[in-house]
Amino acid sequence: MDNKVRGILIGRMQPIHKGHMQVIKKILEEVDEIIICIGSAQLSHELKNPFTAGERVVMVAQALAEEKIDPSKYYIIPLEDINYNAIWTAHVKMMTPPFSIVYSGNSLVKQLFSEEGYEVRNPPLYDRLNLSGSEVRRRILADENWQELVNQSTVDVMEEIDGVLRLKNLSVKEISDI
Ligand SMILES: Nc1ncnc2c1ncn2[C@@H]1O[C@H](COP(=O)(O)OP(=O)(O)OP(=O)(O)O)[C@@H](O)[C@H]1O
Numbered sequence: 702m703d704n705k706v707r708g709i710l711i712g713r714m715q716p717i718h719k720g721h722m723q724v725i726k727k728i729l730e731e732v733d734e735i736i737i738c739i740g741s742a743q744l745s746h747e748l749k750n751p752f753t754a755g756e757r758v759v760m761v762a763q764a765l766a767e768e769k770i771d772p773s774k775y776y777i778i779p780l781e782d783i784n785y786n787a788i789w790t791a792h793v794k795m796m797t798p799p800f801s802i803v804y805s806g807n808s809l810v811k812q813l814f815s816e817e818g819y820e821v822r823n824p825p826l827y828d829r830l831n832l833s834g835s836e837v838r839r840r841i842l843a844d845e846n847w848q849e850l851v852n853q854s855t856v857d858v859m860e861e862i863d864g865v866l867r868l869k870n871l872s873v874k875e876i877s878d879i
């Protein structure tokens with residue numbers, strides 16, 4: 702198709718946070734273009750996966766714009782899960798521009814792509830104690846400072862979609878379902 706070196710980063714981005722942003726910048730030092738794949742696109746309105754694929758696309762796009770990352774350097778692709786791990790890499794390949802390097806810290810993702818002969822790189826984890834989607838969601842529910850873990854544009858999108866209230870309602874529902 703062309704001879705650009707592309708890397709792919711797959712994560713649920715529930716929501717995108719400053720750890721994702723740092724790793725995206727690091728990957729862009731190593732490849733011509735990055736494919737940012739928003740995983741488990743079919744999931745939303747769950748405590749672990751509160752935001753829709755569409756909302757996550759907006760959060761990712763606006764955070765990248767806020768960081769002034771050249772839009773010609775990335776693709777944002779939502780990707781649904783499928784039931785069959787053995788053919789998942791083919792599903793990813795079908796839905797994305799061609800890529801040769803896979804960046805992931807997820808052992809299953811690494812195993813599936815290595816078995817298919819892809820080069821797999823383990824990107825560094827930045828301030829992992831604080832920079833994770835789980836910690837952002839925990840702080841939202843605990844009324845702690847989650848805003849410092851994400852870009853200002855993500856705080857703005859959360860406000861637009863009433864994301865804090867959604868998460869709190871989901872946690873009430875989960876407790877009442879027990
Ligand atoms: N702090 C971080 N530093 C660097 N990369 C990160 C960091 N957090 C996540 N990533 C990258 O994002 C990918 C996973 O994305 P995902 O959105 O699932 O992140 P997460 O923060 O671990 O989410 P959750 O806590 O909701 O499970 C990982 O494979 C890793 O490459």
Ligand SMILES: NC(=O)c1ccc[n+]([C@@H]2O[C@H](COP(=O)(O)O)[C@@H](O)[C@H]2O)c1
Nearest residue numbers: 711712713740741782783785786789807
């Ligand atoms: N069979 C499948 O659909 C399959 C297999 C491996 C990973 N995935 C997805 O890839 C993403 C990996 O992200 P994490 O590194 O955050 O777990 C998740 O959305 C996960 O569901 C899907």
